[in-house]
Amino acid sequence: METIASGQPWIIWAVFSPLVGAIFAFLLPRHASLVGCLAALATSGAILGLVRQVVEFGPQRYLLGGWGAPLGVDLQADGLSVVMLLTAGVVGAGVTVYATGYFQRSSQAARAFWPLWLWLWTAMNALFLSADIFNLYVTLELLSLSAVALVAVSGNADALTGAMRYLLVSLLGSLSYLFGVVLFYGAHGTLDIALLGDLTGPSPADWVATGLMITGLAIKSALFPLHFWLPPAHAAAPAPVSALLSALVVKASFYLLLRLWLDVFPVSTPVAGQLLGVLGAAAIVWGSLKALRQKRLKLLVAYSTVAQLGYLFLAFPLASTLAAATAWSGSVMFIVSHALAKTAMFLAAGNILRSVGHDRIAELGGAQRSATLSWIAFAIAGISIMGLPPSGGFTAKWVMLQAAFASGQWWWSMPIIGGGLLAAAYVFRIVALAFAPIGAPGTSKSVPKRMELAALGFAVAAVMAGFATLQILSLLDSGAPFGQIGAEAVL
Amino acid sequence: MTWNAALPLLVLASSLVPGLIIFCLPEDSKRTRTLLNLTGVGLKLALVAFMVWGVDQGARYEIRLPLLPGLDFVLRADALSMFFALLSSILWLATTVYAIGYLEDSPNRSRFFGFFSLCMTATLGIALSGNLVTFLLFYELLTLATYPLVVHRGTETSLRAGRVYLSYTVTGGVVLLAGIAWLYALAGDLEFTAQGFVAGLVNDHQTALVAIFALLIAGLGVKAALVPLHGWLPQAMVAPAPVSALLHAVAVVKAGAFGIVRVIHDVYGIETAAQLGVTAPLAALASATIVYGSLKALYQTDLKRRLAFSTVSQVSYIALGVAIAGPVATIGGIAHLVHQGLMKVTLFFCAGNLAETLGIRDVTEMRGVGRRMPWTMAAFTLGAFGMIGAPPMAGFFSKWYLASGALEAGQAWVLVVLIVSSLLNAAYFLPVLWTAWFEDPAEAWPAERFYGRFETATTLLVPTVCTAVISLAVGLFASMPFSPLQWAGLVASLEYQQ
Amino acid sequence: MTATMAYATAGIGLFVLGLYALSAYTHLLRKVIALNIMASGIFLVFGAIAHRAPGQGADPVPHALVITGVVVAVSATALALALMLRIQAETGQPRLPDETSD
Numbered sequence A: 001m002e003t004i005a006s007g008q009p010w011i012i013w014a015v016f017s018p019l020v021g022a023i024f025a026f027l028l029p030r031h032a033s034l035v036g037c038l039a040a041l042a043t044s045g046a047i048l049g050l051v052r053q054v055v056e057f058g059p060q061r062y063l064l065g066g067w068g069a070p071l072g073v074d075l076q077a078d079g080l081s082v083v084m085l086l087t088a089g090v091v092g093a094g095v096t097v098y099a100t101g102y103f104q105r106s107s108q109a110a111r112a113f114w115p116l117w118l119w120l121w122t123a124m125n126a127l128f129l130s131a132d133i134f135n136l137y138v139t140l141e142l143l144s145l146s147a148v149a150l151v152a153v154s155g156n157a158d159a160l161t162g163a164m165r166y167l168l169v170s171l172l173g174s175l176s177y178l179f180g181v182v183l184f185y186g187a188h189g190t191l192d193i194a195l196l197g198d199l200t201g202p203s204p205a206d207w208v209a210t211g212l213m214i215t216g217l218a219i220k221s222a223l224f225p226l227h228f229w230l231p232p233a234h235a236a237a238p239a240p241v242s243a244l245l246s247a248l249v250v251k252a253s254f255y256l257l258l259r260l261w262l263d264v265f266p267v268s269t270p271v272a273g274q275l276l277g278v279l280g281a282a283a284i285v286w287g288s289l290k291a292l293r294q295k296r297l298k299l300l301v302a303y304s305t306v307a308q309l310g311y312l313f314l315a316f317p318l319a320s321t322l323a324a325a326t327a328w329s330g331s332v333m334f335i336v337s338h339a340l341a342k343t344a345m346f347l348a349a350g351n352i353l354r355s356v357g358h359d360r361i362a363e364l365g366g367a368q369r370s371a372t373l374s375w376i377a378f379a380i381a382g383i384s385i386m387g388l389p390p391s392g393g394f395t396a397k398w399v400m401l402q403a404a405f406a407s408g409q410w411w412w413s414m415p416i417i418g419g420g421l422l423a424a425a426y427v428f429r430i431v432a433l434a435f436a437p438i439g440a441p442g443t444s445k446s447v448p449k450r451m452e453l454a455a456l457g458f459a460v461a462a463v464m465a466g467f468a469t470l471q472i473l474s475l476l477d478s479g480a481p482f483g484q485i486g487a488e489a490v491l
Numbered sequence B: 001m002t003w004n005a006a007l008p009l010l011v012l013a014s015s016l017v018p019g020l021i022i023f024c025l026p027e028d029s030k031r032t033r034t035l036l037n038l039t040g041v042g043l044k045l046a047l048v049a050f051m052v053w054g055v056d057q058g059a060r061y062e063i064r065l066p067l068l069p070g071l072d073f074v075l076r077a078d079a080l081s082m083f084f085a086l087l088s089s090i091l092w093l094a095t096t097v098y099a100i101g102y103l104e105d106s107p108n109r110s111r112f113f114g115f116f117s118l119c120m121t122a123t124l125g126i127a128l129s130g131n132l133v134t135f136l137l138f139y140e141l142l143t144l145a146t147y148p149l150v151v152h153r154g155t156e157t158s159l160r161a162g163r164v165y166l167s168y169t170v171t172g173g174v175v176l177l178a179g180i181a182w183l184y185a186l187a188g189d190l191e192f193t194a195q196g197f198v199a200g201l202v203n204d205h206q207t208a209l210v211a212i213f214a215l216l217i218a219g220l221g222v223k224a225a226l227v228p229l230h231g232w233l234p235q236a237m238v239a240p241a242p243v244s245a246l247l248h249a250v251a252v253v254k255a256g257a258f259g260i261v262r263v264i265h266d267v268y269g270i271e272t273a274a275q276l277g278v279t280a281p282l283a284a285l286a287s288a289t290i291v292y293g294s295l296k297a298l299y300q301t302d303l304k305r306r307l308a309f310s311t312v313s314q315v316s317y318i319a320l321g322v323a324i325a326g327p328v329a330t331i332g333g334i335a336h337l338v339h340q341g342l343m344k345v346t347l348f349f350c351a352g353n354l355a356e357t358l359g360i361r362d363v364t365e366m367r368g369v370g371r372r373m374p375w376t377m378a379a380f381t382l383g384a385f386g387m388i389g390a391p392p393m394a395g396f397f398s399k400w401y402l403a404s405g406a407l408e409a410g411q412a413w414v415l416v417v418l419i420v421s422s423l424l425n426a427a428y429f430l431p432v433l434w435t436a437w438f439e440d441p442a443e444a445w446p447a448e449r450f451y452g453r454f455e456t457a458t459t460l461l462v463p464t465v466c467t468a469v470i471s472l473a474v475g476l477f478a479s480m481p482f483s484p485l486q487w488a489g490l491v492a493s494l495e496y497q498q
Numbered sequence C: 001m002t003a004t005m006a007y008a009t010a011g012i013g014l015f016v017l018g019l020y021a022l023s024a025y026t027h028l029l030r031k032v033i034a035l036n037i038m039a040s041g042i043f044l045v046f047g048a049i050a051h052r053a054p055g056q057g058a059d060p061v062p063h064a065l066v067i068t069g070v071v072v073a074v075s076a077t078a079l080a081l082a083l084m085l086r087i088q089a090e091t092g093q094p095r096l097p098d099e100t101s102d
Helices: A010-027 A029-057 A079-102 A108-129 A133-154 A157-188 A193-199 A204-220 A230-236 A239-263 A270-293 A297-313 A324-356 A372-386 A392-406 A410-435 A449-476 B003-024 B030-056 B079-102 B109-128 B132-150 B156-187 B206-223 B232-238 B241-250 B252-268 B270-276 B279-298 B303-323 B327-358 B374-388 B394-408 B413-438 B458-476 B484-496 C003-024 C028-049 C060-091
Strands: A060-063 A074-077 B061-068 B071-077
Touching (some): A010 A029, A010 A060, A010 A074, A010 A108, A029 A079, A029 A108, A074 A079, A074 A108, A079 A108, A079 A239, A079 A324, A079 A449, A108 A239, A133 A157, A133 C060, A157 A193, A157 A204, A157 C003, A193 A239, A204 A239, A230 A297, A239 A297, A239 A324, A270 A297, A270 A410, A297 A324, A297 A410, A324 A372, A324 A449, A372 A392, A372 A410, A392 A410, A392 A449, A392 B061, A410 B156, A449 B061, B003 B030, B003 B061, B003 B071, B003 B109, B030 B061, B030 B071, B030 B079, B030 B109, B071 B079, B071 B109, B071 B132, B079 B109, B079 B252, B079 B327, B079 B458, B079 B484, B109 B132, B109 B241, B132 B156, B132 B241, B132 B252, B156 B206, B156 B232, B206 B252, B206 B270, B232 B241, B232 B303, B241 B252, B241 B303, B252 B279, B252 B303, B252 B327, B270 B279, B279 B413, B303 B327, B303 B394, B327 B374, B327 B394, B327 B484, B374 B394, B374 B458, B394 B484, C003 C028, C028 C060
Antiparallel strands (some): A060 A074, B061 B071
């Protein structure tokens, strides 16, 4: 791995821009939203700069303070990190715009939201760029703590208890992960991902450490049946926070799991892979069925997240085969498309809730007169959630299906395909409401245009993401995180 | 981008762009909306006509954009696609004019015409798709674009019908996706090619190919209303009349039937399909559908439901013709794509006129209606005789080619199906005609409205009469160049050339 | 049994004990304490691991990491306690809603 190739150390700025923003947003609460926008701008710029560097010069590694492993802290950016960063950047920038309309200026909630959100962004970017497993623990914990605090921002009983349950489960997950870190260090005396990868093997200590880490990260990624904490927390949070949590935060722990699976865990763990796949398939079915039965719109969207996260785990059983690179590419494509679509859905749900004053599904029929664009956004985002072409959800499914057939494990295609059917059922449960006759007028409040446009923008982006599949997959190849050339390996 | 590559995109844009603009229009800007609608239709018709001429001259219209690893988004014009595209454009013109008149003062017109245009974009996309993935894209878009039209009235019944419609079509789409993904994993190609692209795999993957064929046909059969996948169609009758006309004559059922033709001709190839032994079961299924649909139609007293079951029956002629695996029968089947479209759209327009003008929805209420609305009933009569297959109507030629093709292919049993079906067609259409022309009218019509000079609104009457006349003309002038029958012959010759 | 093993076993014991308490008790304060005990268990194991071989000095890295870990645990505990107090103020119960018995 080379050190920084040339020009600006964008990799540093990607972490520091939101950090500086967080500090200023905390110190200047009256101007928090302005600071937030500037920080979002700077962070997006830094991410784009880093993307360009990675595209031009390949993976980047930066030694903070020049110390280097094992004592120093290294930052590292390969294709996988960059795709995650970019996803976080797009979602983050859009949600920032949305939040300027959502939170009243210098309200209690706004004062809490802006520093916490920028802090969350800092932790997330640092997580995607960290190269040693203890540093990853710290970033993971920072991410969780700021996410928990964000859930509690609205301050009502639902939000507080949701946040508390989230915190307890999340700490349990982190501790489980930390125990794994300790065992790996005890066995091999290093924390660096690349160095560890060469040393781990099928020894008992490594297996225990692997098991603890997988369990901890599965809890944090809300893998069925450890998902119970997600819906109340995501549904009770303010809309921009729900979007960030569902689109990004759960993906961050999945990213970590993926990273460790690829680079650290003892090679070929087919049993664990099959188990994760089964749980993923169960998540698709269970999450969708629960979504179908929810009485509140935001809970429905949250359970949809549980279901969609299941798809990500279907890559694990396929990963011990020749089709591994294809399967991982499909999984990452799912992360990207789900992030866009779910952001759109939560933002749209937030707009609907604000315009109608509640989100009880039974009483939403005919409420489309106000916040019409948000209903449209919800429906368009549904295309990607259902996995219909040409959306990113479809191309992700397609790549995953090809991996399932190519690996000879065709039965994994069944949850992939069947999940779309279940998704259609819960998406149209909501969309059909928009065609009921217009309800009684007068009760609806107007929603700022930029909030509606943000939701619509994400929905359209989720559908158009399908046409960017090849670009995303080729960006992913930088540094060959999956061991092969992903885009070509799909063929 | 060259002119020839841009043309297929322009054809899609000519309905997509007006559709998107219409979504944004306020309810009361009727004039702008009508102008946009008609401009779009006119432009599309002109472009498609130009391309038909071009394809006949051997021009190549193709555009591809990378979509997936190893797979492109492809739009291409060949003989079969232009056949379907031209039919769709002409019927879209008629249906748009009709819909403008029909929905004169109902709410949500911008939404309606927006989705109407999207629906047309999807149909043209299906026609021009150059591979199965592109086909799937538009096939699903069609599902999404027609759903709002089915539930347009927003009543409890229509929402329920919408649910039924979706549960059938979305499931169909999913099954189709499974088949396509599997096929790609096996063949590494999805490009429509004359005589198919799977011939090389028959020896090693016979079972898989049969299974994939079953998946593809099941997925397409939902929209083509093959028994037992037809359950959504009669339910969807709650939609406004122009939607029924569109769903039954052009967009949805034809998309399914067109897809079946594509799969047999350009994915498997007729020889490979016959070699795999999959055409015979399909022919049997189509025959069962033909007889079953006609039998059910006999027992319906609601006019639109009777027409719906008649559609179930008639669309399967297309699948039957292709599945018989002989050039002559294929001509009959493919020509029926157009013939049935013209006749059925006429019949649905008539049903809409009766409901709109006199409030008639049931065949028992049609006593003597021929005297009150002679033009409408004349059109209805032409359509009905076409369905029965009386010469010189277009329907006669479809059946004639099907029958002689079956004999040529040594499958005489098809004759029995055709005869039974024609008798049943006569049994459910002739009494209606008798009632309408020769019985005395009731004292008062259920809900009569008056429209100045003509028996009904001009915008309703003109499209009805026009499609009736065209459906007569394609029969009378069946041997002229560019007639559906001749064009179907061109399509069949591409498939059967050696 | 060496001293290292004794510390490590004790650490694992604390982790398991904390895990039990976390699931067995519904009072939020008990849950928070349980998590802290689990964390202490891990730190104990980490400290023990620093003893690499007899006669050599301790490995400094685990100590540095334990200190970082303690800082993280303290802030997490602070957040948990703050949330607990708010929950008690809002609902009158120091428990999560669907877990009423202790």
